[in-house]
Amino acid sequence: MKEIEEFLAKQSYPSFDLKAVFFDMDGVLFDSMPFHALAWTRTMQNNGFDFTEYDAYMNEGRTGEGTINEFFLRHRGRVATDEECKAMYAEKGRYFEACGPVKPVKYVLELLHKIQAQGLDIYIVTGSAQRSLLNTLHHHFGTIFEKEKMVTAFDVKYGKPNPEPYLMALQKAKIEPWQAVVIENAPLGIQAGVGAGIFTIGVNTGILEDKVLLDAGAHVVYPSMHELLTQWTTIYD
Ligand code: CA
Numbered sequence: 001m002k003e004i005e006e007f008l009a010k011q012s013y014p015s016f017d018l019k020a021v022f023f024d025m026d027g028v029l030f031d032s033m034p035f036h037a038l039a040w041t042r043t044m045q046n047n048g049f050d051f052t053e054y055d056a057y058m059n060e061g062r063t064g065e066g067t068i069n070e071f072f073l074r075h076r077g078r079v080a081t082d083e084e085c086k087a088m089y090a091e092k093g094r095y096f097e098a099c100g101p102v103k104p105v106k107y108v109l110e111l112l113h114k115i116q117a118q119g120l121d122i123y124i125v126t127g128s129a130q131r132s133l134l135n136t137l138h139h140h141f142g143t144i145f146e147k148e149k150m151v152t153a154f155d156v157k158y159g160k161p162n163p164e165p166y167l168m169a170l171q172k173a174k175i176e177p178w179q180a181v182v183i184e185n186a187p188l189g190i191q192a193g194v195g196a197g198i199f200t201i202g203v204n205t206g207i208l209e210d211k212v213l214l215d216a217g218a219h220v221v222y223p224s225m226h227e228l229l230t231q232w233t234t235i236y237d
Contacts, residue, residue: 001234003220007199013178018236020173020180021115022166022198025126027060027185027205028225029141030133032102036060039095040067043088049075057206061160061188063127063153064089089129097132104140105205107225112144114232122149125169125182127160127189129153148172161188163195170196181235183228187216194218201235203228 004016027033037056044051049071059067068088069079080088115122124145128134134152137145151165151172158164166182173180182193182200187208193200194217202218203225204210213221222228 001220004199004235007219008178011178011197015178016199017176017179018120018181019175020121020123020169022123022125022169022180022182022193023112024061024182024184024186024189025124025128025133027105028183028203029104029108029124029137030102031105031205032133033057033060033185033206035096035099035102038099039092042095043092044071046091047088053207057208058187058212060186060206061127061184061192063156063159064092064129066127066159093130096130102133102136105225107229109141111225111229111232112141114229115236116144118236120236121173123169123173124150124152125165126151127153127156127165160192161195163192163197166193166196166198170198184218185213187212190216190218201228 008016023029026036037053040056041051041053051071059070065085068085072078072080112122122144129152151168153159155168156165170177170180177197180198182198183203184190184193184200185203185205190200190202190213199219202213202221204213204221204223205225210221210223222231
């Protein structure tokens with residue numbers, strides 16, 4: 001694939017030697033972004049912040065603390081106290097839970113099975129601390145995901161858009177950046193993958209324009225999960 005060749009040349013990597021695929025969770029595995037957007041919009045507005053659905057998608061990928069502090073800094077010129085942060089994240093979590101059960105993104109299960117059959121390792125790298133989602137992985141995805149092959153909000157200090165979570169995933173998998181690909185749906189997640197020096201695939205499952213994902217640095221963007229599934233063999237066969 002032309003995009004991979006260009007990426008290898010630009011990074012001066014020796015070869016593309018795929019061993020593992022790093023999946024983001026919200027908006028890639030779970031069709032949960034409409035719920036998150038609604039929960040964040042209500043919580044932020046309740047707390048006096050100007051916040052829209054578009055803001056939710058633009059800030060997707062940050063940890064809860066990261067999102068709260070981003071808006072505190074922007075509007076109040078300081079970070080949130082621990083108490084404010086805990087209270088707001090709990091409120092957001094309650095709105096999210098009240099939305100009901102979340103379903104997997106259409107065609108992602110087929111993609112996971114294809115990747116598993118190719119003998120590649122599968123990791124989840126998420127800024128989420130939403131236990132209801134983390135606990136439901138087994139129910140929706142069977143034995144595809146293993147506890148030791150996950151990086152969540154509980155593991156990181158900075159979280160996305162910092163490359164930290166993807167660097168941690170490389171470490172856990174004991175592989176080099178040219179031995180992985182990242183699958184992300186949001187600009188900040190894409191920045192994290194690119195920052196870690198990994199070939200980063202944008203899959204547009206939300207309300208943002210494809211251009212926003214390309215501008216964030218995605219090496220290739222697919223307009224839907226179905227399109228990524230169809231084109232997967234051009235990435236790895
Ligand atoms: Ca996401």
